[in-house]
Structures are given as structure tokens and as C-alpha cells.
Amino acid sequence: MSCGEPHEKDCSEVLDHLYEYLDREMPAGECAEFQVHLDECSPCLEKYGLEQAVKKLVKRCCGHDDVPTDLRSKVMGRIELIRAGEAVPEVSVLDQARHEQAQRERAADAQGAAGAPPKADAADSAARAE
Secondary structure (H helix, E strand, C coil): CCCCCCCCCCHHHHHHCHHHHHCCCCCHHHHHHHHHHHHHCHHHHHHHHHHHHHHHHHHHHHCCCCCCHHHHHHHHHHHHHHHHCCCCCCCCHHHHHHHHHHHHHHHHHHHHHCCCCCCCCHHHHHHHHC
16 A cells, blocks of 8 residues: 655555554654654554554453463464464464363373362352351
8 A cells, every 4th residue: 555655754654664653662763753654644543543443342341361371372482483474373272272271181081980089169169168
């Protein structure tokens, strides 16, 4: 995308790094360059506004869910691979986490079927206490 006007920083470069700007993950000097570009370029400013609105909507609707620690670490690992220019596995992080969770559940079920005493829940504990 380009507005057709000459800018110090090209529109495509701004849009490629828009989320880094939105998430405040870029150096201050680059942020200043982005702000200058957005001040000069209405199509990029419009795209910025749209992405900012989407980010706020996602935060409002989904920001209350806790992310499992292992999923967070896997996502961060993938991001580091991408930034380093290394090959990224074909399987999505979410699918991988689901697969690992299913394996843990199967192992727990197998342990329970093998004669391990079932875990007591709060209702069982309260009943025993009476």
C-alpha cells in the first residue's frame, strides 16, 4: 500500500511494523519516525486507527482469559524463531498445546484406570469432614 506521496519512511514499511508501533515494542527513535509518517499519510493513519480499534476490541472481549504458561512460552518461542529468521514448525502453537493437553489428560486417565485413587474434590473433602 502506498498513498503515492513521497515519505521518509515508506508506507509498506510502516504497515509491516504497525503492530510493533501499536504495542510500543520499537525504539523511541523509530516511534518518532512512524508518528511523523502517520501525521503526513492519511491512508496509513486510517489503517493505524483501524488496527488500534481491533486491538482494543480484542482486549475488551478476550483480555480477561488467563493464558496457560506453556502456551505463552511456546508463542514467544515461535516469535523469537521468526525474528531470528529460522524455520517455523508447520503445526500451529495452539494445535500443539491442545495435543499436549490431550496427552496429559490421557496419561491422567490411564493412571486413574491403573488403580490410582481418584483425586478428592472439595465436596468429597467436606463430606468426610462431617
